[in-house]
Amino acid sequence: MTNSIADIEGMEVIFIIGSNTKETHPVIANRMIKAYRKGAKIIVADPRAVPMVKFSELYLPMRPGTDIALLNGMGQVIVQEGLQNDEFIRDKTEGFDAWKDSVRDFTPERVSKLTGVPKDDIIRAARLYGGSRKAGIFYTMGITQHTCGTDNVKAIANLATLTGNIGRPHTGVNPLRGQNNVQGASDMACAPNVYPGYQRVDLPEVQQKFEQAWGKKLSPKPGLTTTEMIHAAHDKRLKGLYIMGENPVLTDPNQHHTIEALKNLEFLVVQDIFLTETAKLAQVVLPAACSYEKEGTYTNTERRVQRVRRAVNAPGEAWDDLSIIIALSRHLGYPMEYRSPELVFNEFAGLWPALGGMTYDRLKGRGLAWPCPTPEHHGTEYLYKDGFPKGKVPFVQIAFKEPAEVTSDDYPFILTTGRNLYQYHSGSMSRRVPPIEKHAGRAYVEMNRSDAERLSVADGDRVIVSSRRGEVTIAVRVTNQVSAGTLFIPMHYAEAAANVLTNDALDPTVKIPEFKVCAVQVTSAPKAASLATGG
């Protein structure tokens, strides 16, 4: 997030696109509801009538995968009606005129046809967002998990740039991070092209800096992303894989392909708290401590670095991940000795100026949001107060593209996936919480009432949902939360795993898979179909 969570309370307009905030980030939704009580206007754009729609001034029920059309269309209306922030555009941006030309044909009429959103609502949304100078945009994987995920984000940035809703309180481009430390894992450079603090591995001066710090010759060649590693394992180019705390069998697209890939490896070691679907495929499984059993820091979605403290001890001989890595490294002949997590923190805080002013002692209490470069600095509640890192912000021309897979006669439904309120990701934690399992322990596919009537299926009936990659047998939940022609399956349930069906087509830039759109068909399941089925 460019801005902070507390900052939401002062917003006039909250534009939520591709985020089911009330279910996936409930406490952030609480802030939005507080803002709503103070008069903020909320716009929700989503293929599903997610719970935040209850608080919305305007709901835009768009077809999955048409975000660029909607965002460009809103930009077109904002320019048409002169609502853009001319002063901001003049002083802080470049490429406005070319961009303006590029959105000229995204008229409300055409965008309405592409997105399925009524023309007048596109205009109203543009007027609401464009008419405010205290407007924030919020998004999650509904924006990014597309073959055009990078472009979707750029199209969002264009809107913020057009209206100058960035670099000030109560504004911003605010992606909500889905996992407790996804921000931190990115900052710490568990990414193939950068060292900690987003310092590129292919820049010689950066390489030299880290070679000096770590006392070892380092490779200048950018590595493979998760999805590329799975493909490489499938092709037997990757021979060995070390997985710490991940469950790609459930979380990666196209499950059959993932399982084959992991089986093709010569060696797989998995470090986890449970024998997950992925761990079962490993040669070695190392037992780890969970979050309540260790010391360290997490960085949340607003860049706030916060202390994690041990409440209980890990069971049996389970070790915290830090101790495991240290011991493994010793066995490999590259000793990395640290007596405490704090010493590791101090090492990376010294390698990335944004954390330079942080110490465990300073993180007591509410933590600090980066950048926090000096011991006197109080952290940064919102970014770009004093300008932008590259000087001027460019407007980026974004063309609309259809998703990699579109509906056909054989596969007439669009399937989209995500989380529900109760379960979490691959479910390895939440599905072992008895009350959660009792309340939300069954997989389901959401289907619009009109589709259910047409297919003669009733709420609770079991159906077979199949894509070009596999099929699952699953109970139907009839609801008008999804629009006709769209289905939704939550990703948590191994026995009817959404990712058996999803498409592993990738965004060309950041290699994110298109979890949010694939084409499927629905057939009724034989009455005695067993509960547990894969593809």
Add this chain to the structure above:
Amino acid sequence: MAMVSLTINGKKITVPDDLTILEAANRHGIAIPNLCKHPQLTPFGGCRLCVVEIKGVPRPVASCTTPVNEGMEITTVTEQLEQHRKFVLELILSDHPNDCMTCESTGSCQLQELAYTYGVKGQEYAGERRTYAKKDGNPFIERDLEKCILCGRCVKVCQEIQGVEAIDFGYRGFKSKITTAYEDDLNCEFCGQCVHVCPTGALTGKLWKRKGRYEGVKETDTVCPYCGTGCNITVHSKNNEIIRITSRPWTWNEGFLCVKGRFGYPFVSSPDRLTKPLIKRKSGEFEETTWTAALEYTASWFRKIREEHGPDALGGLSSARCTNEENYLFQKFMRAGIGTNNVDHCARL
């Protein structure tokens, strides 16, 4: 914002003019007893414990609903006010189970604390009692309506903060109770915000039952392990077992959590937890082994693959669930230890 000056108990203070008397007093370290006002919720004026005297006003007023005014002279403690407060507590306790011995909230109950402060035993006005049958089918929240003092905090937090409106006041007079539509079981998000704001033992967590109250309970302030919001939580543990999770009101998340943050911890003590390193035998079965054997075996495979195919034939997937320190060290291990940039995590998934 305009400021006003007033005196409370003879102390002159200056505060913004949009505060209530209760808020102004609290801001200046003057506590006024109350049960129905919560700092994050709009005032209700229901419990009548926060009454104060204002010079020139003929009768006591509720400080939680009365705005401050220039020149007010307020007294929060007089013999008459204290008598009144004691009387209110006697009336509340006249219809309360008084089973603090076995109540989950003992030690964290505001009603109990006030009864203690005012020396109220609850036998002063013994009379008719409300009795309710429990019928909660939900697995998260225990509702004991006999302990409910009708302060309305749960109703307000559900409306104002959570936006769910699962509960409200029903019926009138002595029969008043907090209930759901048609008195069905709770149809809610089970965030437990109502449990968090309840000043008595009327709302508690089902998971907490008889696990421990305060004796021998350790409180650890940490961060929720679920989504990226990073809510601050307090883990209550006893004998190395997590017995309850709460959040302190002064955290940036204001003490509010969701169903996973508040009730999602039992996986920690699941019998499925891995407790020993495992090695897969030729038969395909896992066998328990020692750390030394597991680590040496792993390191030997890493060495073998690196020697035969080069470091880029190895890769590492780290986790957004792990700490910064662990993620830093993981990529350092892959880059400096193994020698490849094939390291990534689940940000895209």
